[in-house]
Amino acid sequence: MSSTQPVVIIGAGPSGLLLAKYLEQNQIPVVVYEGDPHANHRPQGGTLDLHEDTGLLALKETHLLEEASTMMRIEGEAMKVVDKSGKVWLDENVPEESEASADTKNVPVGEIRGRPEIDRTDLRNLLIKSLSPSTIKWDHRITSVTALSPSSYQITFVDKPTITTPYLVGADGTFSLVRPLLHDLKPDYSGISMYELEILPSNLTPALEQYIGKGALIVLDDGKALMPQMNSGRKCKIYLALKVPFDWQKENPLPDTNKREWLVNLFNGWLPQAKEIIMASQEDSIGQRKIYQFDPELTWDTDKTGVTIMGDAAHAMSPFAGEGVNQALADALLLGQTLVPLFRPQPQSLKSASLPPFPLSLLPISPPSPSLERPTPLVEPHTSDLHKALRGFEKKMMLRAKVEMKGSKENMDMFFGDEPARHLAEMLTFHGRVGMVLGWLSWPVDKIKGLFSP
Ligand SMILES: Cc1cc2nc3c(=O)[nH]c(=O)nc-3n(C[C@H](O)[C@H](O)[C@H](O)COP(=O)(O)OP(=O)(O)OC[C@H]3O[C@@H](n4cnc5c(N)ncnc54)[C@H](O)[C@@H]3O)c2cc1C
Numbered sequence: 330m331s332s333t334q335p336v337v338i339i340g341a342g343p344s345g346l347l348l349a350k351y352l353e354q355n356q357i358p359v360v361v362y363e364g365d366p367h368a369n370h371r372p373q374g375g376t377l378d379l380h381e382d383t384g385l386l387a388l389k390e391t392h393l394l395e396e397a398s399t400m401m402r403i404e405g406e407a408m409k410v411v412d413k414s415g416k417v418w419l420d421e422n423v424p425e426e427s428e429a430s431a432d433t434k435n436v437p438v439g440e441i442r443g444r445p446e447i448d449r450t451d452l453r454n455l456l457i458k459s460l461s462p463s464t465i466k467w468d469h470r471i472t473s474v475t476a477l478s479p480s481s482y483q484i485t486f487v488d489k490p491t492i493t494t495p496y497l498v499g500a501d502g503t504f505s506l507v508r509p510l511l512h513d514l515k516p517d518y519s520g521i522s523m524y525e526l527e528i529l530p531s532n533l534t535p536a537l538e539q540y541i542g543k544g545a546l547i548v549l550d551d552g553k554a555l556m557p558q559m560n561s562g563r564k565c566k567i568y569l570a571l572k573v574p575f576d577w578q579k580e581n582p583l584p585d586t587n588k589r590e591w592l593v594n595l596f597n598g599w600l601p602q603a604k605e606i607i608m609a610s611q612e613d614s615i616g617q618r619k620i621y622q623f624d625p626e627l628t629w630d631t632d633k634t635g636v637t638i639m640g641d642a643a644h645a646m647s648p649f650a651g652e653g654v655n656q657a658l659a660d661a662l663l664l665g666q667t668l669v670p671l672f673r674p675q676p677q678s679l680k681s682a683s684l685p686p687f688p689l690s691l692l693p694i695s696p697p698s699p700s701l702e703r704p705t706p707l708v709e710p711h712t713s714d715l716h717k718a719l720r721g722f723e724k725k726m727m728l729r730a731k732v733e734m735k736g737s738k739e740n741m742d743m744f745f746g747d748e749p750a751r752h753l754a755e756m757l758t759f760h761g762r763v764g765m766v767l768g769w770l771s772w773p774v775d776k777i778k779g780l781f782s783p
Contacts, residue, residue, distance in 0.1 A: 333709050334496060336359045344640030350459050351665030375568070376447065378406060383652075387662040393456070409544075415601075474506055480495050495635045500661070517621065532610075556570065589612055640656070672709075674708060
């Protein structure tokens with residue numbers, strides 16, 4: 330394909346895979362090194378809601394939205410908010426009359442907020458399938474990254490030969506090993522520890538299924554959260570979250586047997602469904618994790634030229650605003666759009682042709698796509714151009730992410746603060762109303778289909 334060195338991406342999560350896809354569709358050589366031995370090595374977690382201006386846009390720009398839409402569940406947006414006594418503060422599963430628009434009458438709020446759900450595993454598999462088979466190097470866990478010079482990086486792996494590259498992207502998540510090349514800060518423990526459980530379809534009784542609803546049930550009280558969420562195929566993922574000190578899970582380890590009973594005890598005195606939900610889960614697949622987050626004000630500068638980071642590696646945030654994946658996909662798109670013109674510069678004649686003379690230049694025309702059938706020649710980017718472009722990318726990324734990092738933190742404080750169910754229900758109701766009134770949060774199926782058109 331070329332004589333330039335490939336862009337090296339560490340991590341086959343959503344951001345690494347989407348960037349690889351964007352570069353491949355622009356015929357820029359790329360390789361992804363992933364620590365997992367293969368694609369199905371571990372479950373990828375629960376369901377994600379994709380947002381219009383970030384996750385959905387990134388899928389559209391990589392021509393994956395149409396296929397992704399076949400896996401999306403609009404009904405999965407429905408939320409039900411309950412407190413420990415069983416009082417239901419909000420239930421979007423119930424159709425609501427809208428006063429704002431005749432179009433939305435009799436449509437459940439969950440169907441029009443415009444944030445369709447997709448299983449994490451489906452999203453990852455879709456991205457993997459879209460790449461050339463040799464692009465992802467599975468079973469390549471990196472152990473260190475060293476800058477040999479400001480524009481050359483050495484990467485060492487577990488039991489694999491060392492490589493060097495001038496173009497390095499850290500998409501390796503919250504505990505990134507690439508990040509220390511750029512700055513020394515680490516994400517902080519958020520104060521929230523979690524358990525992850527799963528109910529198989531065969532164990533999901535009709536009564537439980539009805540109680541949980543079509544999307545997510547969120548039971549909040551006493552600095553604790555019980556959050557079952559429906560995934561595709563009637564699988565139900567459960568997150569149990571506790572506001573506890575960093576060492577709490579270590580000091581209170583899950584027992585070897587009767588794990589579910591032990592977890593039920595954490596929710597003593599809660600509504601009877603709390604026990605039923607936990608006891609319906611699989612004893613042998615209970616996982617635990619801590620939630621980390623960066624300070625929303627995080628920024629950095631560096632003299633390194635050809636390295637950057639994105640996604641959780643750049644701006645890990647708590648999951649309580651459902652933004653992490655959306656930001657990660659938006660980062661990947663932005664970085665792709667930053668890199669392509671450096672590797673495939675437009676000839677001067679095309680550049681000037683893209684800017685019609687006044688007054689035509691005021692018209693909203695799209696610039697010529699870099700992924701033309703006959704792309705411009707591939708070049709090694711000039712070092713100073715690359716440096717400037719990557720620092721610009723990082724600034725834009727962090728400016729966008731900062732808003733969501735703040736929002737995620739505020740939501741987390743609300744989930745584990747006073748009267749959380751009431752506050753969450755009020756917030757969701759407000760957003761539902763605002764969305765209906767302004768229309769900018771309203772994304773019925775036909776609008777999503779509209780995104781497919783070029
Ligand atoms: C419990 C929980 C629930 C969440 N729910 C949501 C949600 O509802 N909505 C949402 O938008 N976001 C959610 N998130 C956040 C979301 O999962 C992340 O923001 C998103 O996955 C970040 O994507 P990424 O590509 O940056 O990194 P990751 O998804 O973390 O991918 C990093 C990849 O790098 C690989 N890797 C790591 N270290 C190495 C190494 N040393 N060598 C080689 N490979 C390595 C990993 O194996 C992984 O494949 C949730 C997160 C958690 C923890």
